[in-house]
Each structure stands twice: as C-alpha cells, then as structure tokens.
Amino acid sequence: GRLAAFVGGTDAPLAAVAGALVSQRARLSERAVVLAESRDEVLSGLRALAAGETSPLVVKGSGADGKTVFVFPGQGSQRVGMGRELYDRYPVFARALDDAC
Structure with missing residues (x-):
C-alpha cells in the first residue's frame, strides 16, 4: 500500500523505482512482482497486492x-540442453557463465 501511494504521488520513472526495489531492498522470503506497461497498471497491481x-x-x-538457475529466454527457439550446448561449443560463453556462477 505504501509503495502504491509513493508511485501514485511521484513522477519518478518506473524503471528507476523498479531498479531501486531490486537492488536496494532486503531479500525477503515472500516476494511479489507487478508486471505492467504503464503507471496505471503498476498502481492497479500494487493495490490488488496490498x-x-x-x-x-x-x-x-x-x-x-x-x-x-540460469534461464536462456529467446524468440521461441530455446530447447532442453541449449545452455549446455552453448557452454560446450563457445569458450567465451563458457567463461562468461563461469564468471557469473
């Protein structure tokens, strides 16, 4: 409810608000995400959640x-084992994934 009041009372960019929520808040055991394309949808989702x-x-x-878990979303061409195949075939991908892990 407090987040809905904040979002409704500011013109801060939604991406900036979302970024702050992801990077600067405690990781709590119960979580929720509002998927929205507009401020009105954000407010609707937050109010429903509250x-x-x-x-x-x-x-x-x-x-x-x-x-x-790493997910490799794409344009519908992903398949089981794709990550392993990329890892085995492309050393740059394997190094980047190893660094991330």
Whole structure:
C-alpha cells in the first residue's frame, strides 16, 4: 500500500523505482512482482497486492535457498540442453557463465 501511494504521488520513472526495489531492498522470503506497461497498471497491481486480491498483473512467490538457475529466454527457439550446448561449443560463453556462477 505504501509503495502504491509513493508511485501514485511521484513522477519518478518506473524503471528507476523498479531498479531501486531490486537492488536496494532486503531479500525477503515472500516476494511479489507487478508486471505492467504503464503507471496505471503498476498502481492497479500494487493495490490488488496490498488488498490481498488476485490480479493478472501480480506474480507472488516465496524465495528459497538453493541452487542458482540460469534461464536462456529467446524468440521461441530455446530447447532442453541449449545452455549446455552453448557452454560446450563457445569458450567465451563458457567463461562468461563461469564468471557469473
């Protein structure tokens, strides 16, 4: 609710608000993401979240300790084993992934 009030009362760029939320807030066990294309959608999603209502704009989940998973999204051409194949075939990709891990 407080975040909705802040977003509704400022003209700060939504990308800047989202970036701050991702990088400067504590990692809590319960999490939510509002997927929106406009300030109105952000506010709608935040208000639904604050009220405990479901919304197609809101994804909720719980954080868990465990292994890191890397997802390779694309234009529909991804397939099982793609990451392993990239790793095996391209040394630059393998080094970059090793650095990230």
